[in-house]
Amino acid sequence: DGGITxxxxxxxxxxxQNVTLSCEQNLNHDAMYWYRQDPGQGLRLIxxxxxxxxxQKGDIAEGYSVSREKKESFPLTVTSAQxxxxxxxxxxxxxxxxxxxxxxxxxxxxxx
Amino acid sequence: GENxxxxxxxxxxxxxxxxxxxxxYSDSASNYFPWYKQELGKRPxxxxxxxxxxxxxxxxxxxxTLNKTAKHFSLHITETQPEDSAVYFCAASSPTDDxxxxxxxxxxxxxx
Numbered sequence: 001d002g003g004i005t006x007x008x009x010x011x012x013x014x015x016x017q018n019v020t021l022s023c024e025q026n027l028n029h030d031a032m033y034w035y036r037q038d039p040g041q042g043l044r045l046i047x048x049x050x051x052x053x054x055x056q057k058g059d060i061a062e063g064y065s066v067s068r069e070k071k072e073s074f075p076l077t078v079t080s081a082q083x084x085x086x087x088x089x090x091x092x093x094x095x096x097x098x099x100x101x102x103x104x105x106x107x108x109x110x111x112x
Numbered sequence: 113g114e115n116x117x118x119x120x121x122x123x124x125x126x127x128x129x130x131x132x133x134x135x136x137y138s139d140s141a142s143n144y145f146p147w148y149k150q151e152l153g154k155r156p157x158x159x160x161x162x163x164x165x166x167x168x169x170x171x172x173x174x175x176x177t178l179n180k181t182a183k184h185f186s187l188h189i190t191e192t193q194p195e196d197s198a199v200y201f202c203a204a205s206s207p208t209d210d211x212x213x214x215x216x217x218x219x220x221x222x223x224x
Contacts, residue, residue: 033212041216042118042201042215042217043201044214045212045213056209058211059213097205097207097210098207098212099144100146100161101148103155104155106155
């Protein structure tokens with residue numbers, strides 16, 4: 001379980017505010033991912049990064065932004081443009097693409 | 113892009129019976145197919161994976177089969193135990209874009 005952390009565990013925001021979710025890993029993994037988990041919809045890919053200073057959009061990137069300035073960090077910003085931001089957000093990392101992903105404990109975001 | 117379907121969405125079995133979960137994918141270039149288990153309140157964890165150069169892989173009570181021609185793969189759990197109760201996700205990944213696309217999940221209940 002150790003090696004990849006997300007903070008905070010619970011986050012509450014008012015509508016119209018941007019919010020940044022933290023994801024840190026000390027596994028020396030090159031690849032990092034952000035997923036959104038909603039009941040009955042599995043894990044949907046928001047953004048992913050194979051290497052520092054590079055990242056690609058996933059299937060539901062609209063209303064989100066990321067940065068990858070350091071290998072161990074991949075923060076996700078949920079902007080006010082995201083129409084339905086309340087969800088459970090999972091970060092993951094892997095040694096390389098197409099390999100086992102290690103997930104963080106998740107952040108549950110509630111926007112009212 | 114890749115699309116992964118998964119059936120059934122819920123599955124109940126008696127302890128000791130077998131459970132089978134089936135997935136289909138759309139991108140013929142996909143060559144990596146992991147399965148993750150998510151227990152209630154916990155993060156997803158890899159339980160088994162298969163690459164396109166093999167048709168079957170086994171690990172104790174868990175096995176995965178892959179039919180590349182038909183673009184489907186299945187998870188088989190034998191001699192189910194109550195601790196197998198969880199949500200199971202299949203996924204597919206293509207070297208074309210290195211994205212890992214998950215299915216919607218199957219909630220497995222093993223009845224003692």
